[in-house]
Amino acid sequence: MKKEIDWANLGFGYMQTKSHIAYTWKDGKWNEGELVESPYLNIHIAATSLHYGQAAFEGLKAFTCKDGKVRVFRMEENAKRLQRSAERTFMPEVSTEMFNDAVQRVIADNKEFVPPYGTGGSLYIRPLLIGSGAEMGVKPSIEYTFIVMVMPVGPYYTNGLTPVKALIQDEYDRAAPQGVGDIKVAGNYAAGLYAQAKAKAKGYPIALYLDAKEHNYIDEFGTSNFVGIKADGTYVTPKSQSVLPSITNKSLQQIAEDLGYNVEVRPVAYSELGEFAEIGACGTAVVITLIESIDRNDDHIQVPTFNKETSVLSKLYNQIQAIQYGEVEDTHNWMTEVSL
Numbered sequence: 346m347k348k349e350i351d352w353a354n355l356g357f358g359y360m361q362t363k364s365h366i367a368y369t370w371k372d373g374k375w376n377e378g379e380l381v382e383s384p385y386l387n388i389h390i391a392a393t394s395l396h397y398g399q400a401a402f403e404g405l406k407a408f409t410c411k412d413g414k415v416r417v418f419r420m421e422e423n424a425k426r427l428q429r430s431a432e433r434t435f436m437p438e439v440s441t442e443m444f445n446d447a448v449q450r451v452i453a454d455n456k457e458f459v460p461p462y463g464t465g466g467s468l469y470i471r472p473l474l475i476g477s478g479a480e481m482g483v484k485p486s487i488e489y490t491f492i493v494m495v496m497p498v499g500p501y502y503t504n505g506l507t508p509v510k511a512l513i514q515d516e517y518d519r520a521a522p523q524g525v526g527d528i529k530v531a532g533n534y535a536a537g538l539y540a541q542a543k544a545k546a547k548g549y550p551i552a553l554y555l556d557a558k559e560h561n562y563i564d565e566f567g568t569s570n571f572v573g574i575k576a577d578g579t580y581v582t583p584k585s586q587s588v589l590p591s592i593t594n595k596s597l598q599q600i601a602e603d604l605g606y607n608v609e610v611r612p613v614a615y616s617e618l619g620e621f622a623e624i625g626a627c628g629t630a631v632v633i634t635l636i637e638s639i640d641r642n643d644d645h646i647q648v649p650t651f652n653k654e655t656s657v658l659s660k661l662y663n664q665i666q667a668i669q670y671g672e673v674e675d676t677h678n679w680m681t682e683v684s685l
């Protein structure tokens with residue numbers, strides 16, 4: 346039985362589901378994990394995650410496919426990214442097998458919250474790894490908690506892709522060149538809240554960051570990667586050590602290649618922005634957000650008007666969604682079936 350939810354009008358807000366799954370790491374090993382119905386964690390007041398930001402998370406989605414089966418998109422990639430985040434912040438590894446087990450078990454227990462096929466919705470999956478043991482000094486925790494929670498979410502765009510205005514604010518950086526911008530740690534997002542609020546207050550839904558060292562190259566948007574499409578259809582995305590390797594971006598690059606477009610992963614100079622026929626921001630939550638223009642001080646870069654018929658981003662968007670909803674063949678084995 347599905348829950349009585351207005352699937353077509355779901356947003357991206359928090360919604361209480363039946364349970365989350367929680368594992369504890371103590372004395373050098375993880376326990377078996379258990380499904381917990383209360384949405385509260387009982388955590389020590391001296392936990393390292395609370396004081397020193399020893400926390401990393403992930404975001405991925407499960408879809409009810411056309412054949413009625415529920416499948417998760419590129420789960421292994423998210424597991425690998427969490428492993429890199431854990432290593433860099435000195436937390437124990439969550440193996441790919443344990444990650445998969447956690448995701449499968451929590452979805453099975455919350456199956457009535459997976460949006461049905463045809464509603465445009467999906468089940469957002471949020472794994473979180475934190476230091477939960479008590480320490481007063483700055484050092485790694487002696488205990489860790491890994492949880493996975495799930496939440497039904499709607500399509501961001503009910504009327505197709507709608508372009509938005511982006512802002513570059515030179516007074517704020519997202520990530521230092523040899524810092525932690527390339528992993529998904531909680532502190533990166535706290536550090537971006539102020540700049541995001543400033544951009545919003547000026548009428549810009551999305552902030553774009555330049556490289557912190559020179560402010561000459563494009564890094565990424567606050568929570569999504571930068572993609573530019575040249576007039577000949579070439580897909581260009583920045584190569585930078587302070588950008589989070591987006592799984593959506595990686596997938597769109599593969600789809601672009603499959604469709605016969607060239608893909609370039611290389612430094613993208615700010616001065617090149619005016620040369621793109623299309624610009625998008627890509628990530629799990631929205632898939633692709635079209636960018637209408639980019640402002641930086643007195644500069645205004647206008648992206649050519651979106652044309653649905655010729656848009657490469659639109660084609661890529663449709664193709665990735667078709668793979669996720671099982672409407673076309675999953676030639677790269679990106680989807681993992683959930684045993685319900």
Ligand SMILES: Cc1ncc(COP(=O)(O)O)c(C=O)c1O
Nearest residue numbers: 568569570589591592593628629
């Ligand atoms: C900083 C940042 N960049 C890019 C992305 C997009 O990554 P993905 O496509 O794996 O969701 C995210 C979201 O996870 C992000 O937080």
